[in-house]
Amino acid sequence: MRYIIFFLLILSFPINGANITVFVSPDSSFAVLKDFLADAKELKIAVYTFTSVDIAVLLIGKNVTIIVDDSPVGGLANESKYIFCELAKNGISVYLYSGPLRFMHAKYIISGDRVLVSSENLGDSGFPKNPNHGNRGWGVIVEDGDVKKKLEAIFAEDLKNSKKFICDGNYTIGKVEIMGDYKPLFTVKKYTGDVSLIVAPNAVKPLVDLINS
Numbered sequence: 001m002r003y004i005i006f007f008l009l010i011l012s013f014p015i016n017g018a019n020i021t022v023f024v025s026p027d028s029s030f031a032v033l034k035d036f037l038a039d040a041k042e043l044k045i046a047v048y049t050f051t052s053v054d055i056a057v058l059l060i061g062k063n064v065t066i067i068v069d070d071s072p073v074g075g076l077a078n079e080s081k082y083i084f085c086e087l088a089k090n091g092i093s094v095y096l097y098s099g100p101l102r103f104m105h106a107k108y109i110i111s112g113d114r115v116l117v118s119s120e121n122l123g124d125s126g127f128p129k130n131p132n133h134g135n136r137g138w139g140v141i142v143e144d145g146d147v148k149k150k151l152e153a154i155f156a157e158d159l160k161n162s163k164k165f166i167c168d169g170n171y172t173i174g175k176v177e178i179m180g181d182y183k184p185l186f187t188v189k190k191y192t193g194d195v196s197l198i199v200a201p202n203a204v205k206p207l208v209d210l211i212n213s
Helices: 029-038 053-059 078-089 145-160 204-212
Strands: 003-008 018-025 042-047 063-069 093-097 108-111 114-118 137-143 162-164 189-193 195-200
Touching: 018 029, 029 053, 029 108, 029 114, 029 137, 042 145, 053 078, 063 078, 063 145, 078 093, 108 145, 114 145, 145 162, 145 195, 195 204
Parallel strands: 042 063, 063 093
Antiparallel strands: 003 195, 018 137, 018 189, 042 108, 093 162, 108 114, 114 137
16 A cells, blocks of 8 residues: 655654645645645646546646556545546546555645645545535645655656546536534644655554654
């Protein structure tokens, strides 16, 4: 399983002086993602599932390459097929991962020297436009060239094991506005410090070393 983990202010692969932004879902996840995407010219996105029309709209007009898992639990959702068809019509390349790993379970976006890593898929629960509902999740934006290079290498490797999505039907979805009664509690925080990038598979030793420390 491909999974990406960041540890803030903990040294495994030392990266000095990275700009760090931390946020949580549902409190500020959509707003942070929207700002992250706003100035991006080129984006590389890896995510397990993609079901948010609101996020798809933010990508139109940009140079974007997306990798999603070819066979998530339950199969590709109808919402995903609709979104991928619409993105393809607008010149955005979507690839389905079908390589040697069990799942393409990473959730990250590369834009310039900045990377956004989250526990959440690109869906209305992980990144709700209205933060009165959703999943409890976490996210971090790290601005550092070395981190970007490491994730770009991972992205390139997984892209080689992916096939391009071909729209083979006319998919439609009915978007329903979800309302909840959650009141956001946590604000976005910014720091400067060291981070560690741990990648699964082969993440056991770094995690055990962290615990033992």
